[in-house]
Amino acid sequence: MKKVSLLALPLLLCCSSNKNYAQAVVALVDVSGTYADQKPEVVNVIKTGILPKMQPGDSLFVIRIDDESYKKANLEGGMTLDVRPSKANAQKLAFATQLDQFATKHERSRHTDIRGAMMLGAEYLKETGAGQSTIVVFSDLEEDLPKGVKRTLAPDEFAGMRILAMNVKKLNADNANPSAYRARLASWQQQFKSHGAKEFQVVLAADKLDELLEH
Amino acid sequence: MESLYLWPARPAASLLALWLLSQLFCWAARAPVHRAFRSLGRVLAGAFRIIARWCRSVSVSVAKRDREMVLEMGKGDAESKVAREFHRVEVSFSKELGRYPEMHRKMDDLIARLDGDYKECGSSAPTPPGWAEATAAVAKMPANVDNVVKKVLEEIHSSAKSGEKKALQEYREATAKRHKILGGMAPMWKELKQLAGDAGKSVAAAVETTKRIDAHMTTYEQIRKAEDKAVRAMGWQSTQLFVASLLVLGVAIGGAFVNFNLIALPMSELVPAGSRIGGMPVSTVAALVVVLMEVAAGIFAMEMLGITSFFPKLDLLPASRRRIILAVSLGGLLMLACIECSLAILREQLVDSATALKQSLAGIHTKAVADPAASRIPVVGQAVLGFILPWILAMVAVPLETLIATGGHIFLTLTAGILAVVGTVARLLANGARYLVEGLRHLYDIYIVIPLQIERLATGGGQRAGSPVKQGARP
Numbered sequence: 001m002k003k004v005s006l007l008a009l010p011l012l013l014c015c016s017s018n019k020n021y022a023q024a025v026v027a028l029v030d031v032s033g034t035y036a037d038q039k040p041e042v043v044n045v046i047k048t049g050i051l052p053k054m055q056p057g058d059s060l061f062v063i064r065i066d067d068e069s070y071k072k073a074n075l076e077g078g079m080t081l082d083v084r085p086s087k088a089n090a091q092k093l094a095f096a097t098q099l100d101q102f103a104t105k106h107e108r109s110r111h112t113d114i115r116g117a118m119m120l121g122a123e124y125l126k127e128t129g130a131g132q133s134t135i136v137v138f139s140d141l142e143e144d145l146p147k148g149v150k151r152t153l154a155p156d157e158f159a160g161m162r163i164l165a166m167n168v169k170k171l172n173a174d175n176a177n178p179s180a181y182r183a184r185l186a187s188w189q190q191q192f193k194s195h196g197a198k199e200f201q202v203v204l205a206a207d208k209l210d211e212l213l214e215h
Numbered sequence: 216m217e218s219l220y221l222w223p224a225r226p227a228a229s230l231l232a233l234w235l236l237s238q239l240f241c242w243a244a245r246a247p248v249h250r251a252f253r254s255l256g257r258v259l260a261g262a263f264r265i266i267a268r269w270c271r272s273v274s275v276s277v278a279k280r281d282r283e284m285v286l287e288m289g290k291g292d293a294e295s296k297v298a299r300e301f302h303r304v305e306v307s308f309s310k311e312l313g314r315y316p317e318m319h320r321k322m323d324d325l326i327a328r329l330d331g332d333y334k335e336c337g338s339s340a341p342t343p344p345g346w347a348e349a350t351a352a353v354a355k356m357p358a359n360v361d362n363v364v365k366k367v368l369e370e371i372h373s374s375a376k377s378g379e380k381k382a383l384q385e386y387r388e389a390t391a392k393r394h395k396i397l398g399g400m401a402p403m404w405k406e407l408k409q410l411a412g413d414a415g416k417s418v419a420a421a422v423e424t425t426k427r428i429d430a431h432m433t434t435y436e437q438i439r440k441a442e443d444k445a446v447r448a449m450g451w452q453s454t455q456l457f458v459a460s461l462l463v464l465g466v467a468i469g470g471a472f473v474n475f476n477l478i479a480l481p482m483s484e485l486v487p488a489g490s491r492i493g494g495m496p497v498s499t500v501a502a503l504v505v506v507l508m509e510v511a512a513g514i515f516a517m518e519m520l521g522i523t524s525f526f527p528k529l530d531l532l533p534a535s536r537r538r539i540i541l542a543v544s545l546g547g548l549l550m551l552a553c554i555e556c557s558l559a560i561l562r563e564q565l566v567d568s569a570t571a572l573k574q575s576l577a578g579i580h581t582k583a584v585a586d587p588a589a590s591r592i593p594v595v596g597q598a599v600l601g602f603i604l605p606w607i608l609a610m611v612a613v614p615l616e617t618l619i620a621t622g623g624h625i626f627l628t629l630t631a632g633i634l635a636v637v638g639t640v641a642r643l644l645a646n647g648a649r650y651l652v653e654g655l656r657h658l659y660d661i662y663i664v665i666p667l668q669i670e671r672l673a674t675g676g677g678q679r680a681g682s683p684v685k686q687g688a689r690p
Contacts, residue, residue: 021491047576056483083487085480085565089572096576 024059024130025050025213026121029076029102030139031066032112035169042138042167043103047096049206050136053213056081056088059128062099063117065139066109067146070116076102078124112144115151122157133161134213140169141188159196164212166203241659242666249656256652263645270638274631281627282446286438288620289449293435300428307424311417318410325403325410332400336393450624457621460614467611471506474555474604477597478502481561506608509551513609516544523616552605559601563594 027050029042046062054060061078063069077098081088118135125133135158145151165185174181189200203209220229241248437445482505483498492500517523519541524530529537660667 021496044578051576052573084484086484086568089568092572093575 020129020131022057022059022128022130023055023132023134023213024061024125024128025054025134025136026061026063026125028063028065028069028114028117028121028135028137028139030112030114030137031064031107032109032144033140033142034171035112035138035140036108038138038167038169040103043099045138045167045206045209047099049209050213051092051096051099053210054081054088054092056083056085059124059130060095061121061124062102063121063124064102065112065114065117066107067111067113068116068149069113070120070151072120074117074120075124080128111146111149112139112142113146113149113151114139114141114143115153116149118163119151119153119157122161125161135161135163136209137163137165138167139165140171141165141184142171153191153195155195157195158192158198161197162199162201162212163192163197164201164203164209166206166209168202238663238666241663242670245659245663245667248659252652252656252659256649259648259652260645263641263648267638267641267645270634270641274634274638277627277631277634281450281624281631282441284627285446285449285453285624286441288453288624289438289445290435292449293431293438297428297431297435300424300431304421304424304428307417307420311421318414322407322410325407329400329403329407332396336396450628453621453624454628456617457625460617460621463614464611464618467608467614470604470607471510471611473600474509474608475502475506477562477601477604478505478555478558480565481558484561484565505551505555509548509605509608510611512544512547512551513605514612514615516541516548516609517612519544523612525612525616548605548609552602555601555605556598557601559597560594563597 027042027046029039029046030036031039050060057080059078059080062076064074064076066074077095079091079095081091114137118137121135125135165188168185170181174184185202192200201212203212217223217226219233220226221232222229434445438449479499479502482502483496486497486501490497514523514525518525518529519537529540532540
């Protein structure tokens, strides 16, 4: 009997996985220029598309993209859900209220520091140690850094992360010349991939986001 | 192809030259090629025949093993049936024979009382001898005598009449008394009849049991003699049992699936949701373990009740210990049923909470949406289901034991059947390979028919020297 127990113990230990199956998501919300008008819609997408997909143990952070986004103050809210579903539901409800408050705030920045927000988001993601890390960018992806602001990404800045560009608003120039829009997206893709991103994908429909965050 | 042309500019001439060369080569190589074909045919047919023979022998030995197993199973079954009937007979006889002296004494008592009553019925006061006749004679004397005589005669007549009346009265009283005694005997007769009826029933039951034992013994004899009829009957019975237990197990697995789904979600409230075992969330594994524990507790309970016998060691335990294990198993089942019941209620709450959250996040006010789950019926239904399912799952031990017991026969039968089919196919392939190779040899000869005909003409129509095979001979 002892022998059987001794054999069973390592077997059970082998089976129990150390892999972290939790998911961490960072939503970057652009509040600069014309994209600031999209904020209520973006908050609605986060509430209906991302928040319900979060499972107990998952983490969600919302970061604002403005003039200088690499600031702790740009973190609009963040949470790691409790392992108990009942508590997790309560946390989600509280976070939704927080997001509603963020949506009602009238703010519009002159510049767009996308990379700063992404660097901040990547740091939060790395801290969670989640098995699957995703950055969802709600922006027109037109970066416009203020003078004196430098953003240099580390080679492994987005190592193992998935970056989803959601609700990318097309600028007037993009309508006139779609190639410019496509070139901008391609440039971002190249930049993310070269800094370790696992995947870069442009998501047009909110339903697609649901599928991508399924785990 | 073109690289083979001798004269690339003249393909027709090149092809003709190649054909002529091939004819010459094939004609020259005819004998060794025929030998090669013959060897190939032998090898292929031999290999297939070996496979067929092996399959057949293994199939026969498997069928023999199956037959032995079925016989052993049948023998054990018949022995247990006979033992059970003997046990019943023993119990019945010890009970009935224990009652027999009492019944016998009761019957003796009743018969003695009946005899006494009968005798009492027969006893009555004797009438004085001749007195009645004398009185009658005097009374019949003529009345034309003197007054004194007449008066005397009248007196005698009246006294005779009164005497007769009195005698009739006494007779009636005696008859009534006898009737009363006889009436008192009726319950005793009934009691006697009932006792005789009881004895008759016991005897009929004993005769019935004897007939059953006879039938079992006949079957047992047939099994002992290893009669084909008995083996077939037992094999068919095993198959029936296997199919029935498979169906019941299928239903039980369905129940286990429902049970699992009922507790998997609320289990995440009890165990950490983040960690996983083998890629599965711990809550799911925990729910699975609970279901399996219910099955295990059920198996032990059934074992202790003597319904199944998975573990022979447990049969040897004293009755007190068996009772303890039974109590622990049933207690465990009750606890698990209660846990499941509470988890089912928790599940409903979680589902409600999740629905409310989704509605809230989507901006739908709960009051605006009709709430069909407002009644307590789903909660009560889930709770009852959560309580009942473990007990139903506990019953799975019975079909499981039958499935395991009869599974061996099914496996061996299937194996023997498959091997027999493979053997037959291999035999067919052996024959097919032999004739295929012979056909190829004939095709070879057809290809070089022109040089062969020339040779025949040159040799005067005789058999070619060194021909590898005779006409019509097998390769």
